[in-house]
Structures are given as structure tokens and as C-alpha cells.
Amino acid sequence: MSTDSTPDDFIPVPIPMMGGESGKCKSCGSPVVGKFCSACGQRSNVKRITLREGWNDFWSRVYGFDGMFPRTLRDLTLRPGHAARTFINGNRVMYYAPVGYFFFMISLYLIVMSMLSIDPIELTREIASDLATAKPGSGQEKLNAGMAQWINDNQRLVSFIFIPIQVLWLWALFRKSALNFLEHSVMVLYTQGHIQWISIVFLFVFKFTGYFLDFSLLLLSQFVYFCFACVQLYDMYRPFGAILRALFSQILYWITLMFVITIILTIVLAMNPELMEQIRPSNN
Numbered sequence: 001m002s003t004d005s006t007p008d009d010f011i012p013v014p015i016p017m018m019g020g021e022s023g024k025c026k027s028c029g030s031p032v033v034g035k036f037c038s039a040c041g042q043r044s045n046v047k048r049i050t051l052r053e054g055w056n057d058f059w060s061r062v063y064g065f066d067g068m069f070p071r072t073l074r075d076l077t078l079r080p081g082h083a084a085r086t087f088i089n090g091n092r093v094m095y096y097a098p099v100g101y102f103f104f105m106i107s108l109y110l111i112v113m114s115m116l117s118i119d120p121i122e123l124t125r126e127i128a129s130d131l132a133t134a135k136p137g138s139g140q141e142k143l144n145a146g147m148a149q150w151i152n153d154n155q156r157l158v159s160f161i162f163i164p165i166q167v168l169w170l171w172a173l174f175r176k177s178a179l180n181f182l183e184h185s186v187m188v189l190y191t192q193g194h195i196q197w198i199s200i201v202f203l204f205v206f207k208f209t210g211y212f213l214d215f216s217l218l219l220l221s222q223f224v225y226f227c228f229a230c231v232q233l234y235d236m237y238r239p240f241g242a243i244l245r246a247l248f249s250q251i252l253y254w255i256t257l258m259f260v261i262t263i264i265l266t267i268v269l270a271m272n273p274e275l276m277e278q279i280r281p282s283n284n
Contacts, residue, residue, distance in 0.1 A: 072096040076194040080225070081232020084187045088179065098189035105196040106159055112200050116207040163188055165256050169249040174234050174242075191229050195222045223250060 024030070025037035025044070032044045072095045075083040087095050096104075163185065170184045177184075198221050223246075230246040231239045 068093070069096050072101060076101075076190055079232060080191060080194065080229035081187070081234070084190050084229065084233050087190075088183050088186050098186045098193070102159075102163075102189040102193035105193040109196045109199055109203075112203055116203060118203060118207060159192070162257060163192065165260070166192070166249070166253045169252045169256075173245040173249050174230075174237070176236055177234050187229065187233055191226050195225060198222060198225075223247075226250065 023032055025032050025040060025042050027042040028037065028040045030037055030039040032038070035044055036042065037044065072083070075095065083095055084098075087098065166188050167181060167185045170188065171179070171181050174184070198218065202218055227243045227246045231242045234242045234245070237245065
């Protein structure tokens with residue numbers, strides 16, 4: 001006698017779905033059980049075309065806003081380390097992909113800067129103390145202005161290039177986590193992307209007050225958020241140990257970053273004598 005309580009002739013009956021024939025996909029006609037068609041991915045509960053439905057469908061197709069993006073925003077704000085851990089552990093449908101989220105936030109930052117008509121050179125003057133004190137017309141001012149403009153024009157590329165530097169130091173200092181290089185990058189992409197919300201707030205303050213909040217305050221808020229995420233993701237360390245490692249990783253990141261920028265500038269100036277002449281201070 002079989003111990004299986006299911007009859008041999010049992011045939012599962014597809015659940016009737018909204019918007020079409022009972023249990024059939026509106027797009028391909030395949031049998032559907034659940035919220036999505038297993039053949040083409042079409043939603044089973046297709047609704048009539050309304051303004052709200054059109055808006056939801058647009059964002060779900062363009063950027064996965066159909067529940068996934070709001071959840072990503074919420075959890076990266078309240079529990080960023082847990083969100084990164086969930087994605088690393090294989091749940092790829094709960095949160096938006098780290099690379100896509102990172103590039104979206106960089107793009108949003110640039111769009112807000114453009115909409116507010118903020119000059120990147122003017123913004124850099126407020127942020128960089130050496131540029132603010134540079135003598136007008138000096139070579140230092142010309143060089144800094146050119147650098148600020150180039151970084152602004154290529155911010156997505158520059159940000160993405162510098163990501164591996166930060167990942168490298170996380171990988172070196174959190175070896176007990178057993179995460180590989182790319183798995184650490186999930187953490188960095190999520191946090192660096194989400195940090196752009198803080199930068200956007202600073203843009204609005206700068207636009208409507210003419211004063212950019214102390215740059216050290218921006219760095220401090222970013223560091224606190226980064227440590228908060230590290231404590232959650234790297235829970236195999238004591239919280240204090242995770243914070244110390246996060247601190248060292250950021251210090252080493254900035255040192256390495258300055259070293260790389262110096263090398264790049266040296267190479268660029270060595271290969272472009274005419275550029276050196278342009279930034280040379282005038283004798284007047």
C-alpha cells in the first residue's frame with residue numbers, strides 16, 4: 001500500500017487568473033499557475049489600461065520599479081548590510097541589481113545638478129579648499145577647474161573605476177567573511193549608490209542657500225552609513241571590530257585614490273606639454 005496520500009490520477013487544475021481565459025497567459029497562451037507565466041514571464045493578473053496601470057507598467061519595464069525598487073530603497077536605508085547579504089546569498093529578485101542601482105543613483109545626481117543649474121566648477125570651489133584659495137588665473141586654478149569639469153562630464157565612469165579600489169580594501173580587511181572580490185563589490189555598489197541621496201540633499205542646500213555644507217559633514221555622514229552597513233553584513237566580527245576595519249578600509253581607500261590621481265595627472269601632463277603651458281601661471 002502506497003504511503004503517498006495523493007491519488008495516482010490526480011491532475012493539478014490551473015488557478016483562474018484575471019484578464020484572460022482561465023489559467024492561460026494573455027501573451028503566449030501557455031498554462032499559468034501563480035502570478036507570472038513560466039514560459040514568457042508575463043504577469044497573470046493583467047488589468048485594463050488606466051493611467052495608474054500604465055505608469056506602473058512603464059516603470060516595471062524600464063527600471064524594475066514593480067515592488068523591487070521601493071523595497072531596495074527601504075532596505076538600503078534601514079538595513080543595508082542585510083540587503084547586500086540577501087543578494088549575495090542568491091535572492092536576486094528581492095532587490096534591484098547593485099550595478100543598475102549604482103548607475104541609476106549617479107545618473108539621478110547628475111540630473112538633479114543639471115535641473116538645479118548648478119555649475120560643477122562653482123560647486124568644486126566650495127568643496128575643495130585648495131581651489132577656493134587658489135589665486136585667480138593661476139595654474140593651480142586652471143588645473144583644478146579642468147579636473148572638476150572632466151570629472152563632472154565623466155562622473156559615472158570615474159565613480160565606477162574607483163569602486164574596485166574600495167572593494168580591494170574591504171576584501172583585504174574582512175577576509176574572515178569568506179566573500180570573494182565580486183561579492184564584496186555588492187556591498188560597495190549598494191552603499192556608494194545609496195549615499196548619493198545624501199549628496200543630492202547637499203545639492204538642494206547649496207542651490208537655495210548658496211552655501212555648501214561642510215564637506216567634512218558629508219564625509220562623516222557617508223562614513224557612518226558605511227559603518228552601519230558593514231556591521232550588518234560582516235556580522236562574523238564584533239561590531240567594534242567591524243567598525244575599525246571599515247574605518248581603515250576608508251582611510252586606505254582615500255590614500256590609494258590620491259596616489260592613483262597623482263599618477264594619472266603626472267602621466268597626462270607629461271604626455272601633453274601644451275597642457276602644461278596652458279596651466280602655467282602668468283607672470284602678470
